[in-house]
Amino acid sequence: MSEKQNRAQSESFYEPVRERLARVSASLREMAEKKHPFLAHLLDHTFSTPGKNIRPAITLLGSNFHSHDERITEKMATGVELLHIASLIHDDTVDESSLRRGKLTISSVWGPKAAVLAGDYIFAASATLVCDTGNIRVIRRFAETIMELSSGELQEMSETYSPDQTMEGYLERIYNKTASLFTTAAESGAVLSGASEARAEAMRRYGYNLGMAFQVVDDILDFDGTEEEIGKPIGSDLANGVITLPTLIAMKGKAGRDAVTRTLTHPDEEELLQEAVRVIQDEAILRESYEFANGYCKKALESLAALPSSPSRDSLEELVSHVKVRRN
Amino acid sequence: MSEKQNRAQSESFYEPVRERLARVSASLREMAEKKHPFLAHLLDHTFSTPGKNIRPAITLLGSNFHSHDERITEKMATGVELLHIASLIHDDTVDESSLRRGKLTISSVWGPKAAVLAGDYIFAASATLVCDTGNIRVIRRFAETIMELSSGELQEMSETYSPDQTMEGYLERIYNKTASLFTTAAESGAVLSGASEARAEAMRRYGYNLGMAFQVVDDILDFDGTEEEIGKPIGSDLANGVITLPTLIAMKGKAGRDAVTRTLTHPDEEELLQEAVRVIQDEAILRESYEFANGYCKKALESLAALPSSPSRDSLEELVSHVKVRRN
Numbered sequence: 001m002s003e004k005q006n007r008a009q010s011e012s013f014y015e016p017v018r019e020r021l022a023r024v025s026a027s028l029r030e031m032a033e034k035k036h037p038f039l040a041h042l043l044d045h046t047f048s049t050p051g052k053n054i055r056p057a058i059t060l061l062g063s064n065f066h067s068h069d070e071r072i073t074e075k076m077a078t079g080v081e082l083l084h085i086a087s088l089i090h091d092d093t094v095d096e097s098s099l100r101r102g103k104l105t106i107s108s109v110w111g112p113k114a115a116v117l118a119g120d121y122i123f124a125a126s127a128t129l130v131c132d133t134g135n136i137r138v139i140r141r142f143a144e145t146i147m148e149l150s151s152g153e154l155q156e157m158s159e160t161y162s163p164d165q166t167m168e169g170y171l172e173r174i175y176n177k178t179a180s181l182f183t184t185a186a187e188s189g190a191v192l193s194g195a196s197e198a199r200a201e202a203m204r205r206y207g208y209n210l211g212m213a214f215q216v217v218d219d220i221l222d223f224d225g226t227e228e229e230i231g232k233p234i235g236s237d238l239a240n241g242v243i244t245l246p247t248l249i250a251m252k253g254k255a256g257r258d259a260v261t262r263t264l265t266h267p268d269e270e271e272l273l274q275e276a277v278r279v280i281q282d283e284a285i286l287r288e289s290y291e292f293a294n295g296y297c298k299k300a301l302e303s304l305a306a307l308p309s310s311p312s313r314d315s316l317e318e319l320v321s322h323v324k325v326r327r328n
Numbered sequence: 329m330s331e332k333q334n335r336a337q338s339e340s341f342y343e344p345v346r347e348r349l350a351r352v353s354a355s356l357r358e359m360a361e362k363k364h365p366f367l368a369h370l371l372d373h374t375f376s377t378p379g380k381n382i383r384p385a386i387t388l389l390g391s392n393f394h395s396h397d398e399r400i401t402e403k404m405a406t407g408v409e410l411l412h413i414a415s416l417i418h419d420d421t422v423d424e425s426s427l428r429r430g431k432l433t434i435s436s437v438w439g440p441k442a443a444v445l446a447g448d449y450i451f452a453a454s455a456t457l458v459c460d461t462g463n464i465r466v467i468r469r470f471a472e473t474i475m476e477l478s479s480g481e482l483q484e485m486s487e488t489y490s491p492d493q494t495m496e497g498y499l500e501r502i503y504n505k506t507a508s509l510f511t512t513a514a515e516s517g518a519v520l521s522g523a524s525e526a527r528a529e530a531m532r533r534y535g536y537n538l539g540m541a542f543q544v545v546d547d548i549l550d551f552d553g554t555e556e557e558i559g560k561p562i563g564s565d566l567a568n569g570v571i572t573l574p575t576l577i578a579m580k581g582k583a584g585r586d587a588v589t590r591t592l593t594h595p596d597e598e599e600l601l602q603e604a605v606r607v608i609q610d611e612a613i614l615r616e617s618y619e620f621a622n623g624y625c626k627k628a629l630e631s632l633a634a635l636p637s638s639p640s641r642d643s644l645e646e647l648v649s650h651v652k653v654r655r656n
Contacts (some may be wrong), residue, residue: 038486039479090448094441113422113485116444117478120418123448124474127455131468139467140459146452150445151367157441158366 011322013315014053017060020070024060024078025050031125042106042118046085049101055185056081058210058319062189062203064312073192075132079142080185082126087149087181089119094153130188138188145184152176161241163251163261170248174215175208182211202306206316209300214323216293219244223280235277241267246289250280297324339650341643342381345388348398352388352406353378359453370434370446374413377429383513384409386538386647390517390531392640401520403460407470408513410454415477415509417447422481458516466516473512480504489569491579491589498576502543503536510539530634534644537628542651544621547572551608563605569595574617578608625652 014021028050032043056077063073089107092100093115098108107115123146130142155173159165186207190200221230222237223246237244241264243251250256259276266272297320307313342349356378360371384405391401417435420428421443426436435443451474458470483501487493514535518528549558550565551574565572569592571579578584587604594600625648635641 036479036483036486039482042482087448090444094444112440114482116418116422116447117482117485119444119448120415120451120478121475121482123451124471124478127471128468128475131464131471134464136459136462136464136467139464140456143452143455143459147449147456150448150452151364154367154370154442154445154449155364157445158364 011318013061013318013322014057016064016311016315017057020060020074020077021053021057023074024053024056024081027074027078028081038114039118039121042110042114043122045103045106045109046089046118046122049103051081051085051101053081054319055084055181058182058185058207058316059189061312061315061319062186062195062206063193065190065199065307065310066193066195068193072133073189075129076138076188076192077185079126079129080181080188082122082129083142083146083149084181086119086122086126089115089122091153093119133188133192135192138191141184141188145180148176148180152178152180156242159243161264161267163243163257163264165243165248167248170243170245171212174212174219178215178218179208179211182214183207186210199306202303205303206300209296209303210320210323213293213296213300213320216245216289216296217323220246220286220289220293222246223277224286235273235280238263238276238280239267239273245292246280246285247276249285249288250276250282255279256285294324297321339646341389341646341650342385344392344639344643345385348388348402348405349381349385351402352381352384352409355402355406356409366442367446367449370438370442371450373431373434373437374417374446374450377431379409379413379429381409382647383412383509386510386513386535386644387517389640389643389647390514390534391521393518393527393635393638394521394523396521400461401517403457404466404516404520405513407454407457408509408516410450410457411470411474411477412509414447414450414454417443417450419481421447461516461520463520466519469512469516473508476504476508480506480508484570487571489592489595491571491585491592493571493576495576498571498573499540502540502547506543506546507536507539510542511535514538527634530631533631534628537624537631538648538651541621541624541628541648544573544617544624545651548574548614548617548621550574551605552614563601563608566591566604566608567595567601573620574608574613575604577613577616578604578610583607584613622652625649 028047032040032047035043059077059080060073063070088100089105091097092105093107093112096107097105099105105115106118127139127142130139133139152173152175155169155176159169183204184207187200187204190203195203219237222244223235225234227233233239238247238260243260247260251260256279259279263269263272263276300320301317304313304316356375360368360375363371387405387408388401391398416428417433419425420433421435421440424435425433427433433443434446455467455470458467461467480501480503483497483504487497511532512535515528515532518531523531547565550572551563553562555561561567566575566588571588575588579588584607587607591597591600591604628648629645632641632644
């Protein structure tokens with residue numbers, strides 16, 4: 001995991017914001033200082049292994065088109081990463097996951113109580129940082145993002161093991177779960193750097209489409225990746241009763257619908273799961289799924305046309321290719 | 329429970345804000361509309377049994393000294409109550425409590441995953457409402473309050489079953505757990521109604537001292553109340569390894585220190601717990617504890633001197649007496 005992280009951090013799209021991201025990571029680590037010892041310990045555990053910082057990188061890249069007070073957009077980027085971390089802590093707690101970024105989760109070391117409270121603290125800390133930007137539009141959008149994140153997770157939870165799912169429901173869910181925060185990360189960088197409404201809207205569309213592509217590719221890799229690439233067994237979304245794009249496409253045909261319904265109805269029968277996974281791994285189904293993701297990638301690239309050519313725009317473009325070909 | 333609630337809601341200190349509180353309760357119920365069905369169901373379950381609304385009442389009473397756009401302070405009051413509700417949902421989840429306000433908790437009906445996510449959603453919804461006030465000072469203070477709430481709970485958790493606790497640690501913990509939100513509730517009502525700094529500071533001090541008294545009395549009643557009054561067995565804080573004011577006072581003497589240390593070291597031995605409870609229930613210890621609470625009550629009343637005489641000031645005074653004599 002750690003090697004994979006280093007590889008990801010060395011991607012060239014980080015280049016225009018490398019120093020700024022280093023300040024974001026440093027400010028995360030500083031959060032643990034001057035706190036009650038137990039809280040400091042939990043924060044230190046959480047922030048000592050940095051993630052890939054894709055979301056704060058988008059905020060900073062989106063802010064780089066205008067000269068502005070960079071401390072403000074770095075606060076925002078830190079808030080964006082903190083929000084992501086808080087949601088992971090709660091996800092890992094409710095899903096009883098024991099590892100994250102190659103390390104034991106707070107929940108597995110100190111129990112669910114500490115993890116729920118630490119997540120709450122970090123959610124609130126993220127909002128406090130965003131308040132320091134002084135921009136109410138951005139602050140409100142940030143709070144809405146937390147609502148969308150949790151409502152997306154609740155939606156997924158309530159639809160678990162149900163075969164009656166629609167494309168509209170899926171798209172709403174992945175927007176809430178993933179693309180909402182990408183949208184906020186991208187738009188806030190533009191708004192806080194003083195971008196015009198047109199450019200802020202372009203970044204908003206970029207973030208939305210990149211986020212949708214990101215989650216769709218993530219969902220495809222659950223069937224098309226290797227266990228090593230995705231860090232969990234193949235087909236584990238379906239094994240947990242979660243229906244994603246490839247499954248929805250497979251269910252358009254009778255064979256797919258039958259196989260998926262059978263495994264959802266008998267979730268403990270491994271053979272039924274493997275049968276459904278084989279049906280979904282059909283080349284035409286995976287191709288259609290990737291084409292769907294590519295539609296979002298294309299729109300993300302198109303939205304960048306509203307921004308002037310620059311190393312930061314190049315990085316935003318590169319990020320799209322990165323999402324297209326691999327899990328981040 | 330329900331009868332007790334009705335009795336509490338009929339207290340006369342609600343009088344100057346009764347209609348406004350009704351609008352706050354209505355806007356809570358409206359939150360469940362136009363949501364994903366599962367989320368709507370969870371919200372409806374949560375908001376259909378109103379609490380005692382003490383915190384939003386303080387916000388509204390504190391705003392009543394100046395004519396202003398009342399929709400703004402009602403949004404704030406709604407946010408304050410939502411924050412309180414979100415923290416109760418997470419508390420009940422991590423403590424595995426099955427009842428709240430006489431009803432099954434979200435966690436006991438739909439499991440901890442739904443409860444953690446619903447709490448996150450309501451935290452975020454509270455922040456979104458507070459953003460609608462448009463006042464960054466108030467919004468930031470609100471986010472800090474969520475940090476303080478969760479850090480207070482973490483502090484309590486980390487000190488559980490430890491006899492090495494100080495008065496300073498206890499006061500910091502009850503400020504974070506309880507008085508922080510009372511402070512925010514009181515100060516924000518004043519600030520958003522356009523009060524002078526002096527009056528906002530008076531309300532801030534009122535909220536702080538009322539909140540500290542509220543928690544100290546709560547902690548005393550764990551030893552001095554009846555099981556029916558407090559809704560849980562006598563001495564249950566100590567049974568859970570939580571040391572509060574009466575225990576700290578008892579531990580100043582050798583007999584108390586020995587009895588408390590013994591029960592903390594052998595938490596499963598009921599007889600040791602009962603022995604410690606008997607030592608703490610000493611009349612002089614309880615008297616000293618109530619005097620301590622009264623010190624905060626006195627300061628809360630003194631801070632009201634900065635406000636003009638009015639029915640709302642009378643209500644704020646009455647609320648102090650209410651906290652003094654019974655659990656809210």
